[in-house]
Amino acid sequence: MYETAFSLSVNKVQQSRIGILENQTLEFGKVPSDHMLVAVYKDGNWQEAAIMPYQNLSLAPLTAGFHYGQTIFEGQKAFRRDDGNITIFRLEKHFERFNKSARRMSMPEVPRELFVDGLRQLISVDQDWVIGDPGCSLYVRPFMIASEPCLGVRPSSEYLFMIVTCPVANYFDRPLRLKVETQFVRAVEGGAGAAKCGGNYGAVLLPTEIAKEEGFDQVIWTDGKTNEWIEEAGVMNVMFRIGDSLVTPPVGSTVLEGITRDSIITLARNAGISVEERRIKVDELLSAYDDGLLTEACGIGTAAVIAPIESIRIGERDLTFNVEDMLVDDLKSQLTDIRAGRAEDVHGWNDIIFAG
Numbered sequence: 447m448y449e450t451a452f453s454l455s456v457n458k459v460q461q462s463r464i465g466i467l468e469n470q471t472l473e474f475g476k477v478p479s480d481h482m483l484v485a486v487y488k489d490g491n492w493q494e495a496a497i498m499p500y501q502n503l504s505l506a507p508l509t510a511g512f513h514y515g516q517t518i519f520e521g522q523k524a525f526r527r528d529d530g531n532i533t534i535f536r537l538e539k540h541f542e543r544f545n546k547s548a549r550r551m552s553m554p555e556v557p558r559e560l561f562v563d564g565l566r567q568l569i570s571v572d573q574d575w576v577i578g579d580p581g582c583s584l585y586v587r588p589f590m591i592a593s594e595p596c597l598g599v600r601p602s603s604e605y606l607f608m609i610v611t612c613p614v615a616n617y618f619d620r621p622l623r624l625k626v627e628t629q630f631v632r633a634v635e636g637g638a639g640a641a642k643c644g645g646n647y648g649a650v651l652l653p654t655e656i657a658k659e660e661g662f663d664q665v666i667w668t669d670g671k672t673n674e675w676i677e678e679a680g681v682m683n684v685m686f687r688i689g690d691s692l693v694t695p696p697v698g699s700t701v702l703e704g705i706t707r708d709s710i711i712t713l714a715r716n717a718g719i720s721v722e723e724r725r726i727k728v729d730e731l732l733s734a735y736d737d738g739l740l741t742e743a744c745g746i747g748t749a750a751v752i753a754p755i756e757s758i759r760i761g762e763r764d765l766t767f768n769v770e771d772m773l774v775d776d777l778k779s780q781l782t783d784i785r786a787g788r789a790e791d792v793h794g795w796n797d798i799i800f801a802g
C-alpha cells in the first residue's frame with residue numbers, strides 16, 4: 447500500500463467486480479474499475495478527499511459545469527511492469543498540465559498531494575485492474591467539473607475533482623487515413639486550444655464525423671487564420687519525417703503540449719535523430735512529398751503512443767506513406783520498454799508502485 451501524508455479516507459468495495467474482465471472485449475472507457483477518488487472544493491478550499499466504490503453522482507440540474515463547460519481532464523496510463531510492479535507514466539507532467547488547464551478555465555488548482563498522492567493511492571487500491579498482458583494498461587482519467595448549482599455566468603464557487611480508471615485492452619489500430627481540414631478549426635490563437643477542456647472535444651466531433659462519412663479516420667487541423675499551417679492530427683500531436691529529420695509543429699496556444707510528443711522527441715534526440723519543432727505549411731508537405739523527402743507521418747498521444755498515418759488528403763491529392771519500418775518504430779519500442787522496466791529509465795519518467 448502506498449503511504450501518503452494527505453488525508454484521504456478509503457472506503458473499499460465489499461466485493462470486487464474484477465471477475466467481469468473474463469470473457470469480455472473491453473471497449474475503451476466503458477468498464478470502470480472498483481474505486482474512484484472524489485474531492486470537493488468549497489468555501490475557497492479543497493475539502494477532504496475520499497477513495498470510495500465507483501458509483502453515480504447526484505448533481506443539481508443547475509450545476510454550472512453542465513451549462514458553461516467549466517470542465518477539464520487528463521488522460522494517462524498505468525502499466526504492469528515485467529517485475530509485477532506498476533508504473534504510472536510521467537505523473538508529475540500530467541499534474542502540471544492539469545493545473546495549467548485549470549488556470550485557463552478559471553478553476554482552482556489541485557494540490558499536488560491530492561492529484562499525485564491521490565492518484566497513486568487509487569491505483570494502489572485497484573492494482574488488480576492493471577492488466578499485465580502486452581499492450582494492456584489501466585487508463586487513468588483525472589477530471590474536474592464546476593459543481594456549484596448556479597446559472598450565473600461566472601466562475602463556479604464549488605468544484606469536484608475526481609479520478610476514475612478503466613482497464614484497456616490491446617487494440618489493433620490500423621494505419622490512419624486523414625484529410626487536411628480547412629473548413630473547421632480546432633483552436634485559434636488566444637483561445638483554449640492548449641487546455642484539455644471538455645468543450646474542445648465537443649467541438650471536434652462534428653468535423654470528425656463528416657470526415658468519417660467521407661472515408662477518413664480523422665482530420666489534420668490547420669490554423670484558424672489562414673488554414674495554411676499544420677497543427678494536430680485529431681486529438682493527437684502530429685509528426686512527419688522529412689529527409690532524415692522528424693518535424694513537428696511547436697506546442698503553444700493552438701497545439702496541445704502532448705506528453706507522448708515530448709517523450710518521443712527526447713528519445714529521438716538521444717538516439718541522434720534530428721528533431722525540428724517548427725511550423726509546417728500544408729504547401730511544404732506537398733512539395734516535400736513531390737521531392738521524395740516526406741516519407742512518413744504519424745499521430746502521437748497516450749492512447750496509441752504512435753499511430754502510423756498511411757494517407758493524407760490535401761485538396762484533390764492523396765499523399766501515401768510507408769507504414770512499415772518507420773523511423774519512429776524504434777522510439778516507440780524504447781518508450782514501451784522503459785515503461786515495462788525492460789530499459790533503464792534515465793529520464794525518471796516512471797512512478798513505480800510496488801505491488802503487493
Ligand SMILES: *Cc1c(COP(=O)(O)O)cnc(C)c1O
Pocket residue numbers: 521642678680681682683702703704705706707746747748749
Ligand atoms: C491529450 C491531447 C494530445 C496528446 O497528449 P498526450 O499527453 O500525449 O496524451 C494531443 N492533442 C490534444 C488536442 C489532446 O487533447
